[in-house]
Amino acid sequence: MAESPFKYCSDCGKDVWITRSDREFVCDACGFRHFITPIPAAVALLLDAQDRILVIRRAHEPGFGLLGLPGGVIEPEESGETAAARETHEEVGLDLPASAFTYLCTLNNRYLFQGYSWPTLDLCYIARVQDFNKVVMQASEVSEFMICALDEVPLQDFAFESNAEAVRRGRIVNAEAG
Numbered sequence: 001m002a003e004s005p006f007k008y009c010s011d012c013g014k015d016v017w018i019t020r021s022d023r024e025f026v027c028d029a030c031g032f033r034h035f036i037t038p039i040p041a042a043v044a045l046l047l048d049a050q051d052r053i054l055v056i057r058r059a060h061e062p063g064f065g066l067l068g069l070p071g072g073v074i075e076p077e078e079s080g081e082t083a084a085a086r087e088t089h090e091e092v093g094l095d096l097p098a099s100a101f102t103y104l105c106t107l108n109n110r111y112l113f114q115g116y117s118w119p120t121l122d123l124c125y126i127a128r129v130q131d132f133n134k135v136v137m138q139a140s141e142v143s144e145f146m147i148c149a150l151d152e153v154p155l156q157d158f159a160f161e162s163n164a165e166a167v168r169r170g171r172i173v174n175a176e177a178g
Helices: 080-092 161-177
Strands: 017-019 024-027 033-035 039-047 052-058 071-073 102-113 116-128 142-149
Touching: 039 080, 039 102, 039 161, 052 080, 071 080, 080 116, 080 142, 102 161, 116 161
Parallel strands: 039 116
Antiparallel strands: 017 024, 024 033, 039 052, 039 071, 052 142, 102 116
16 A cells, blocks of 8 residues: 655644555544545647647656656646646647647546655547647756657657557547548
């Protein structure tokens, strides 16, 4: 079973834990129950008019130097589509409305943050652009980008299996649509 990611109880401030499961941690001092639930994240598969996909190289951990897709944690009051649009703008500078993103699938993932591998639920969306001429990388997020044919994406180089699986599923949907 997992070690608690919590240093101190949020109710009494003590640091004594009983691990009930991989998702439940109980304060041994006061009995307050702390739960780990999946964190929602949005992932953007961006395709151009030639059915090529925009792939990024991560500029930070986890997965520094490995490949990925634009995406990140869904903020309070955001829909998955709104988060996909925001993350796309923040990471690669493309301004797309939330309505440009079509739901593809939801995948499980783990994201190492502050020493704990947090479960995420990656909501994956596809959006189309005419071309990638207006891509502007955010250096703190992206060190490089590449434009690949869907069937030529080096899936083994992805930081997260969920991103690679989203590309696999995007290939299927794109083939069915074309």
